[in-house]
Amino acid sequence: MLMCVCVFCANTFAEDLEFNNTWLRATPPGVSSAAIYGDLINNSDDEEVLVSVTSNVAKRVMLHRTSDERGMMRMMHVDKLILTPGAQESLSPGGLHLMLTGLQQSLTEGERVTVKLHFQSGLEIDASARVGSIAQLDFPEE
C-alpha cells in the first residue's frame, strides 16, 4: 500500500506540466525554420507562464500565433503564454506554435527534436517532438 502511494506521488509531481503529442513537419531543402505543435497542459494548482523555449536543433525558438487578417495569414510573436490551473492549450497549424529559426540541420520524417520549455516559476519541461512528413497536418501516429 505504501508503495502505491509513493508511485502515485511521483507521477503527480512529474505531470504538473505536460507538452504532449508534440510534432513538427519535415523541412524541404534550404528551409531553416519549422513550427512545433502539441498539447500544453497545466495540471497543477498554480498559474504557470511559459516564458521561453530552447531546442538542440535551432538557434532560436519563439512563441508565435498565426492569425488570419482579411485572408492574409500572418504570424505574430507572443511574449508569454499564461496557463491557468487546469488549462489546456493546443498548439496547432493555423494557431499557436513554437517557431524554430536558424535550424542547424534539415529535419527528416521519423526524426525526433528536443525542446525545453521554461516557465516563469523556474519549472522546465522537456518534450520530444516527432517529425512527420512535409505535408503533415496533425500528430504523426506510428
Ligand SMILES: [Cu+2]
Ligand atoms: Cu511562426
